[in-house]
Amino acid sequence: MERSKFWGNYGSSILLLLGIIVGSIVGVVLGEKAMILSPIGDIFLNLMFTIVVPMVFISISTAVGNMLNMKRLGKILGSLMAIFIGTGIVAAILIFVVVNIFPPAVGAKIVLNSGNMGTPSSAANLIVNSLTVNDFSGLFSRKNMLPIIIASIGFGFSVSVCGGEESPVGKLLNNMNNIIMKLVELIMKLAPIGLGAYFASLIGEFGPKLLGDYGRAMLIYYPTCILYAILAFPLYAYISGGKEGVSRMSKYILTPALTAFATQSSVATLPTNMAACKNIGVPKDVYEIVLPMGATMHMDGSVI
Incomplete structure (x- = not known):
């Protein structure tokens, strides 16, 4: 019973970790020959990236469409912005302290090629292009995540006003949402093989470079990220849900963390974050709004 419960909680994470470890070993042993596995990893990542846009929109x-009280939406968005800014400040303070103690560029000799600067955009154009697209087809690209989020909030609000989840469109959205999450589950079954192949080709191609001038920076960056996760994540979970919040977070964080580490992409990690929050018990309307926005706007790793 205990073994079955343990495997049920951690089995997928263990398989994912084993896939990454085996892929890393293959990359080190085979070197550039490991790049033959690149198509397998790319196929998995493409599946993850392809599902992101419909998953975010739906x-x-x-x-939002299921909400009867729009004040809750305002509260979620307000809390979201405060937390994104607050945790970003914590990450920034941490890295300022670390790099002043361990300067990452000491001894590095990295030559940067010169390039031509394009025409700079005005602040107004940057805002317009960040928040909107000039054609409906632009909403089908994961490169335009903020416009997709804004459009989906507007669409969900309109559904809520016109009958909510009991309306024909509301029922269709709920059914499509269940279908999308089931599809994500199917894609994630390929994760140990896909990420293992991706890691093997990545290390095979860039391994020697990472041990050169970038090595010191990596030896500072990754331990800092791990330190931040060990210190800050339990604190955030405790503030959110007490000891039970910390326990649930610890139980389900490994798969999203490994996916983020392996893919280096917040967007590619979004499906695993959705599944983890569902298992943790985060309210559905909260994680379905917060996570897609977080994949674009809340990047403490990028802050570091």
Whole structure:
């Protein structure tokens, strides 16, 4: 019973970790020959990236469309912005302290090629291009995540006003949301093989470079990220849900963390974050709004 419960909680994470470890060993042993596995890893990543746009649009539209009280939406968005800014400041303070103690560029000789600067955009154009697209087809690209989020919130609000989850469109959205999450589960079954192959080709191609001038920076960056996760994540979970919050977070964080580490992409990690929050017990309307916005706007690793 205990073994079955343990495997049920951690089995997928263990398989994912084993896939990454085996892939890393293959990359080190085979070197550049490991790049033959690159198509397998790319196929998995492409599946993850492809599902992101419909998942974001449908999940946010469903969550907002199901809301009868728009004050809750305002509270979620307000809390979201405060937390994103607050945790970003904590990450920034941490890295300022670390790099002043361990300067990452000491002894590095990295030659940067010169390039031509394009025409700079005005602040107004940057805002317009960040928040909107000039054609509906632009909403089908993961490169335009903020416009997709804004459009999905607007669409969900309109569904809520026109009958909510009991309306024909509301029922369709809820059904499509269940279908999308089931599809994500199927894709994630390929994760140990896909990420293992991706890591093997990555290390095979860039391994020697990473041990050169970038090595010191990596030896500072990754331990700092781990330190931040060990210190800050339990604190955030405790503030959110007490000891039970810390326990649930610890139980389900490994798969999203490994996916983020392996893919280096917040967007590619979004499906695993959705599944983890569902298992943790985060309210559905909260994680379906917060996570897609977080994949674009809340990047403490990038701050570091």
